[in-house]
Amino acid sequence: MPRPTGPALMEKLVALCKRRGFIFPASEIYGGINGFWDYGPLGAQLKNNLRDAWWRDMVEVPPLGPDGEPLQIVGLDSSIIQNPKVWEASGHVGGFNDPMVDCRESKRRYRADHLHVFLPSDGEGPGFAFVEGEADTALSKIKKAKRDRDQYRVTPLLSLDPAAYAGVIGPDTKEPGSLTEPRQFNLMFQTYVGATATQDNLAYLRPETAQGIFLNFKNVLDSSRVAPPFGIAQIGKAFRNEVTPRNFIFRSREFEQMEMEWFCHSSEAVKWFEFWSQARLQWWKDQGVQAERLILRTHERDELAHYAKKGAGTVDIEYAYPFTEPGHGELEGVAHRSCYDLTQHQEHSNKKLEFFDPQTRERYLPDVIEPAAGLSRGVLVLLADAYDLDESRPSPELLRLKPSLAPVKAGIFPLTKKDGLPEISDRIFRELRERYVVQHDIKQSIGKRYARMDEIGTPFCITVDHQTLEDQTVTVRDRDTGYQQRIATDKLTPFLAEKL
């Protein structure tokens, strides 16, 4: 059997993740809860490794800029719950709550504010609904009804009383009365701050970590001796009440983001937008993700988020997920948010957020380039990308994870559990565990132990055999090739240091 693709691969992956302790359904013993997942021992380790790699490459050792000079990026860890006014200013309270209309006939769902209706001016006959910008079908229906366009006026669906929907034909149907009344979909989780649940202390769980960065822009500027162009980076949980959580951890309601807001002068925004688009794509390749499964996709004008309407636009770094291939799905977005967010917060808070450049004596709100990656999605990409099934191997199922990201770096085994071998392997284990995540396993046949390690993506297996008793060397087996080399026990730490 070759490596499976599509739904078959997802099934294998979900099963492996559960069997070996990467990812479990949240609150499983109570029947689970839609859209939430728990990371098991290996999943937590893998996620932390990816998170640490990002933090290191963004905050501790940021990349070199186009001029070869190190970029300046500082870290932040802001609160999940903020003053609710934050989300009004950011546009999430207004724009995140789209009323939706369902069609009982065509089973389609529309954004209510995207629907308009041709209403008969004389009140005779049905109205014809259509999606904004797609009036053609409705017009041809009018022709079919032997009526004239001039006998109709166009009005937004939302301006009608829902009772009048009974006389409206849906965009994709022939008979009137199939549209439901608009229903509110609140994509932000609500909660209450304090013990009493009243409208006065309503608060929201953040739907993105970015706003915490904008809120602290001035604090960081005043405390950290940074000046544009510079970045503020943050990793943390975000929450969205998705209509349809789907595809394992790809779209869950609680997820983790790795976001960096890059503040720069608007005259340099395009340059930095292009820089970060390429830098971020390259970063994912550097994490071992196969280049041919990654693409950059530029957003169409009409799919841009409210904060990215102006400026250089948005580009997605997309991956060919098992459930999208041969198409792609989002992994990270690089957006030019212009100065939208800082402007909004400056207006709503009445606090000056401008940067003053003492060199040019210019006072301005910086533009923002935002590379925003999904950490949870990254874990899914690492797993899906690393998964391989090769029936010609003694251990067919394996994860070809990049060694530095693998949850376990090495398995340490005595070939047999006699002749003092376990004592030696235990000594090696105790030494290596000080620096690396390693596992000591003395049970069962050596083949089974290799197979178990392959399955969780452990790059190296160190085996103590009888020759070890004579010359203090062990075999080190490579996960991907099965190739074995003998290495002196006191050279194991440098060996791993070089490979990881």
Add this chain to the structure above:
RNA sequence: GCGGGUGUAGCUCAGUGGUAGAGCUCCACGUUGCCAACGUGGUUGUCGUGGGUUCAAAUCCCAUCACCCGCUCCA
């Protein structure tokens, strides 16, 4: 939220009204000693959950939850 599918041991699944099963995994012992080896023995079940019909329900009915696929949505 709509339509279709699935839900039985850790995993993969069989079981169409009458004692809860198989293979793999896992554990123990023995044999072996570099690739899921062999032998013997053993552990593991709210049959997704709740209700109903029945002398009797994994099986029939109703409701519900979760997952998968397709719509829809995705800042």
